Amino acid sequence: xxxxxxxxxxxQNSPSWNLHPLMVEDLIVRNITVRNPWFSQNGxxxxxxxxxxxxxxxxxxxxxDDAICIKSGKDKDGRDRGIPCENIIVKNNIVYHGHGGVTxxxxxxxxVKNLHVSNCxxxxxxxxxxxxxxxxxxxxxENIYISDxxxxxxxxxxxxxxxxxxxxxxxxKLAEGGSNTVNAAVPVTDETPQFKNISIKNIxxxxxxxxxxxxxxxxxxxxNIEISNLTAKAEKGFSIIDxxxxxxxxxxLDIKDSTVFEIYNGKNLSxxxxxxxxxxxxxxxxxxxxxxxxxxxSLPN
Numbered sequence: 001x002x003x004x005x006x007x008x009x010x011x012q013n014s015p016s017w018n019l020h021p022l023m024v025e026d027l028i029v030r031n032i033t034v035r036n037p038w039f040s041q042n043g044x045x046x047x048x049x050x051x052x053x054x055x056x057x058x059x060x061x062x063x064x065d066d067a068i069c070i071k072s073g074k075d076k077d078g079r080d081r082g083i084p085c086e087n088i089i090v091k092n093n094i095v096y097h098g099h100g101g102v103t104x105x106x107x108x109x110x111x112v113k114n115l116h117v118s119n120c121x122x123x124x125x126x127x128x129x130x131x132x133x134x135x136x137x138x139x140x141x142e143n144i145y146i147s148d149x150x151x152x153x154x155x156x157x158x159x160x161x162x163x164x165x166x167x168x169x170x171x172x173k174l175a176e177g178g179s180n181t182v183n184a185a186v187p188v189t190d191e192t193p194q195f196k197n198i199s200i201k202n203i204x205x206x207x208x209x210x211x212x213x214x215x216x217x218x219x220x221x222x223x224n225i226e227i228s229n230l231t232a233k234a235e236k237g238f239s240i241i242d243x244x245x246x247x248x249x250x251x252x253l254d255i256k257d258s259t260v261f262e263i264y265n266g267k268n269l270s271x272x273x274x275x276x277x278x279x280x281x282x283x284x285x286x287x288x289x290x291x292x293x294x295x296x297x298s299l300p301n
Contacts, residue, residue, distance in 0.1 A: 007031055017044040018063065023083060027054045033061075038097040040064030045098065047071055050083035050110055056090045066130065067098035070115060071107045072139065078109025079138050079190060085110070090117045099169045100130030101151075106165045108193065109139040117146045125151070128158045128208075129200065132165035133193035135186070135217065144198040154208035158232065161195060161214045161222055163242075174209070185218035196223035205232035211253065216242040218265065227251070237276065240266050249273060264288040272297040 001024045011018050012035040019034065021027050029046065036043035043064030048054055049071040061067035072078055072085045085108075095101040101122035104112050122128040128151040131141065151158050156170040164183075166173075195216070205211055211232040216222035221244040228249040237253055237260035240246055244267045251274045253260060258280035263269065265288035272295070276283065279300070286294060 002026055004028070010035065012036065014043060016042050017047045019046045020049065021047075021051055022049045024051045025053055027051050029054075029056045030058050032059045034059070034063060034067075036063040036065075038062075038064050044069055048085060048088065049073070049107070050081065050085055051088070052086050054085075054088040056088070056093065058092045060094050060096075061098060062096040063098045065098065066100040066103040067095040067125070068093065068101065069103045070112050071105070072110030072112055074107040075109055075136055075138070075191075078107060081110055083110050085112045086114050088115045090115070090120065092119045094121045094123070095125050096123055098125050100127045101125045102128075103130040103132070104141055104144070105132040106134060106137065108133055108141055109137045111139045112141045113143050115144045117149070119148045120150075122149070122151045122154065124153050124155070126154070126156050127160050127170055128154055128205070129160070130170075131161045131195060133163055133195070134165045135193070136191050137193045138191045139193055141193070141195045142197045146198075146200045148202045150204045150206075151208065152206045154205065156208070157210045157213045158205040158208040158234065159200065159203070159212045159227070161216070161225075163193060163195070163215055163217045163220075163222070183218065188219050192217070192220045194220050194223075198225045200226070200230075201228045203227070203230040203232075205230070205234060208232065208234040210234055210236040210239070211255070212238045214238070214240045214243050214246065216244075218242050221267070222246070237261055240264070240269065244268055246270070247272075251275070253277070259283060259285055261285070263291060263294065265290045266294060267291065268293045270295045270297075271299060274299050276300060
């Protein structure tokens with residue numbers, strides 16, 4: 001399909017995904033309201049899959065699963081189709097209930113590229129910015145630009161990258177003992193997902209269980225992710241696991257836990273101009289046999 005416009009309607013109470021544009025070129029979604037019960041499993045709001053040239057703006061979501069989702073097929077079917085989701089603008093939206101405010105994955109096997117998210121509000125959403133995949137998916141997610149996001153009362157992780165996604169919400173995973181799965185590396189194949197070249201800036205988090213969770217795979221690290229101009233109040237700070245080329249700059253954190261940064265197998269990491277309230281000697285912990293080249297500049301003493 002080409003040149004599709006959704007402007008104004010209310011869409012509600014779908015048995016599964018609510019809106020699912022698939023392989024559409026030149027798609028505009030604006031001024032819509034999507035409502036599903038908070039308990040509706042897989043009751044996603046908008047799933048934009050393998051589409052090109054997309055605008056999603058000035059809309060409201062209150063749903064049972066992920067709200068605004070960017071996808072491109074699952075596993076071999078998605079890789080064989082080989083149609084990425086690309087050239088997407090998401091701006092001026094508000095999300096209430098939902099497992100994720102703006103989500104990429106987990107069905108991203110055809111790739112996602114050139115996504116810009118800005119001026120969105122997430123209020124009580126389980127996760128704000130949610131990136132997820134797992135071994136077997138394949139696909140590359142790259143060139144993602146996110147700015148000017150406001151999050152309030154996030155029950156789990158405000159910003160989450162989880163390459164061990166197993167079909168459960170983050171709240172469910174935390175209830176079972178946490179997300180910190182650390183596995184041995186396996187060979188890289190076309191089934192290995194990759195997330196790289198991502199910029200996240202001008203973020204305000206007013207209450208969350210955890211501010212930022214970044215977990216790649218040991219055989220395919222998260223790569224070149226920059227988080228800057230972030231202010232957060234949360235129970236826990238940053239977890240950075242199997243990641244390469246992470247930049248955390250100009251960040252102000254009010255964290256309840258005494259450990260603010262947990263780094264495991266991090267390479268080429270830069271923390272500059274980071275303020276936090278912990279005076280614990282374990283405020284920044286670094287572990288893992290391959291951790292190297294970690295730069296800490298202008299942190300509290």
